[in-house]
Amino acid sequence: MTLPNWITFSRLLGVPFLLYGLYNPTPEAKWVCLTIFLIAALTDWLDGYLARKLNQVTDLGKFLDPLVDKFLVLAPLLVLVELGRVPAWGVFLILARELAIAGWRVNQTTITGANIWGKLKTVSQIIAIAFLIAPLPEVWQMPSLIAFWVAVALTLISGGIYLLPAKSS
Numbered sequence: 001m002t003l004p005n006w007i008t009f010s011r012l013l014g015v016p017f018l019l020y021g022l023y024n025p026t027p028e029a030k031w032v033c034l035t036i037f038l039i040a041a042l043t044d045w046l047d048g049y050l051a052r053k054l055n056q057v058t059d060l061g062k063f064l065d066p067l068v069d070k071f072l073v074l075a076p077l078l079v080l081v082e083l084g085r086v087p088a089w090g091v092f093l094i095l096a097r098e099l100a101i102a103g104w105r106v107n108q109t110t111i112t113g114a115n116i117w118g119k120l121k122t123v124s125q126i127i128a129i130a131f132l133i134a135p136l137p138e139v140w141q142m143p144s145l146i147a148f149w150v151a152v153a154l155t156l157i158s159g160g161i162y163l164l165p166a167k168s169s
Contacts, residue, residue: 117158
């Protein structure tokens with residue numbers, strides 16, 4: 001296990017605390033959840049940076065990084081569905097894309113890293129979730145939902161782009 005892979009794996013440690021905290025409606029708990037989420041999200045950038053800088057890009061890292069990203073994104077989204085903050089069908093679209101791409105990747109002979117669309121998808125999801133879990137005033141409810149739907153759209157677009165080269169080959 002390389003240092004970048006350990007950092008990737010460490011992101012999982014924040015997920016249970018994030019889930020627990022999301023059920024506490026106090027502003028303080030929401031700020032703690034936002035902090036945990038953003039620190040975990042920043043490690044997504046850090047592990048990739050270190051893997052390239054230290055020349056430690058591995059197949060395990062290429063597999064583990066997007067898997068942990070899915071846990072980090074889908075876990076709070078499922079709680080937000082339960083809390084009535086986002087519609088279930090929007091989260092279903094994200095989940096369906098992630099499962100479809102994961103299933104497709106299993107049949108590939110080589111593991112490829114994320115393209116620019118996959119990175120935009122991840123960033124948009126992080127921004128949307130951050131807005132949705134932050135204790136923001138009511139005026140931010142609509143911008144938060146818009147950010148969520150932008151993330152859903154980019155998730156579907158990136159999935160389509162990911163699969164297009166496979167169809168043509």
